[in-house]
Amino acid sequence: MARSNDAVAALLQEYADLLTVTGGEQFKSRVYEKAARAVAGHPGDVAAVDADGLRQIPGVGASIAEKIAEYLHTGHIEAVDTLRARVPGGVLELMRIPTLGPKRAAQLHEELGVVSIDELRDAIVAGKLSGHRGFGARTAENILHGIEVLERSHGRVLLSVAAVAADEIVAALRGVRGCLRCTWAGSLRRFRETVGDVDVLAAAADGGPLMDAFTRLPMVADVLAKGSTKSSVRLRNDLQVDLRVVPLASWGAALQYFTGSKQHNVRVREIAVRAGFKLSEYGLFRVEDGSLVASETEEEVYERLGLQWVPPPLREDRGEVEAARAGSLPALVTEADIRGDLHTHTDLTDGVTPLADMVAAARRRGYEYYAVTDHAKDMPMQRMTDDKVLAQRREVRELEAAGGPVLLHGSELNIGPDGELDWPDEFLAGFDLCVASVHSHFAQPAGDLTRRLVRACENPYVTILGHPSTRLIGKRPPLDADFDAVFAAAARTGTALEINSFPDRLDLSDELILRAKRHGVRFAIDTDAHATVHLDHLRYGIGTAQRGWLTADDVVNTWPIDRLRAFIAAKRTVAAGRR
DNA sequence: GCCGTTTTCGGCCCGACTGTTTTCAGTCG
16 A cells, blocks of 8 residues: 555645735744655655654654545545635645746636636636736746746656556556456656556456455546456546456557557567568568467567567667667666765755664665765755765764764765856865755856856865756756757766655656767666655666667766765865866 | 743734835845
């Protein structure tokens, strides 16, 4: 079963949103928001602890613990229901539009009766906003643009949302009598950054029991279709899931077929046709006599076509078919190759978990090394100071002495509008490594953005450029910089580019990774964890790196600690010599 | 509503940018 934490956190967040929209006390709203984050980041399942246990979670006091308990017992929270009744559902929806917050959403509702994004668009197009305080022409334009951004991602969900649902469905179906195999296929298996619907494939002699179990899963909201080989459902979170059941003998061909991509499959079928075969979800057949050539495993199917087995993340018709034919597919980096995380936070800044707990989680993952990189002092909301970061360094050294992974004390520096960093070089030299990232001024002209990122790469103490494009999937586009110039600078200076594993970032994206790799850059696959549970996001970063054709050697945090330290030191020496 | 080596009450993440204003509200990180 999935943890209850995410459902609880979503409710607490909704309550916080409702409080702001209804003009409730702002501090109260913020408290609920903070509690939502803490619950989401809490390592244990909140359903497994009693009221006292709930109160141990930071930010959760008597009142919130009571509300969580109420939800766990009854499935709802009365206080939330009461506020929901006062605010039409579409009003919270409005807040998903970038640049539109709670105040303006409430104002649009109160003054214009707008209760949905569609109605808002109509109102703007009809010019109904003009004359309303705070809504000038520019604001209307920005809102329309925000709606566009939102709708471009319409119908697709983040990889992580699909993966969590698919994991749970597959685990449930594997337990059904008669289920011989079950796994997810489709764009999820290819680790695309967003997923339109989830394809689950199972092998069984009789599909009936699987279909019954599938359509009765607790998270299913609607059954869209139900047959003996194919069924479709819509989950409560609106995600559509298709289940197909095939005979075990067709497993490999079906898995290949349903994994896609369409373009990849077209290429593979062309090869089959030219070789006198026909490839379908049932198998690879000889055209002349219709005899079956291969179907049980994907490996067999590819092999009979003269191809290496192609890892799913590569199946996008981006040269993998040619490489598979030449036998030159890369040995992709895997989760097992990762020796440590190089970008993580604690509750000293905006994380929700204390240093010691984060380190303990890293130890449990078997990491050889682990970097602590809290925000630096130029992000005012984080209230970092020289003293605080130095005190943390002492604590890090003490923890390391107590055993466990090698601990690197670092910082996530802020790259200012001109490429300046939080601290002078003398102070930066005290860190074992630094990540540097853009957190503001996203709309600068392209030339300025490029210079800014290049300048950050040129600082000898910047080991990693964090979430380099700074995009947020479905919310904020990548920076409008000349990334080829940035990648060239990273390669020249020995700066690693981050592949940030956070599901709404996945930054660099697969396409930018492919471009960066051509410049000979190194990469770091990091989680940017703000809680121990986020360390598990690593798999999404790995999938993205695989889509970018990366091998373990391309990724500095697969290297042994000595090689990693040499990489950090080399940049400091070379860059310092040039200054 | 939560929390406490400045506090059991009175604070609570702060600064900048944008677009609207004519002194500031809303949004974001």
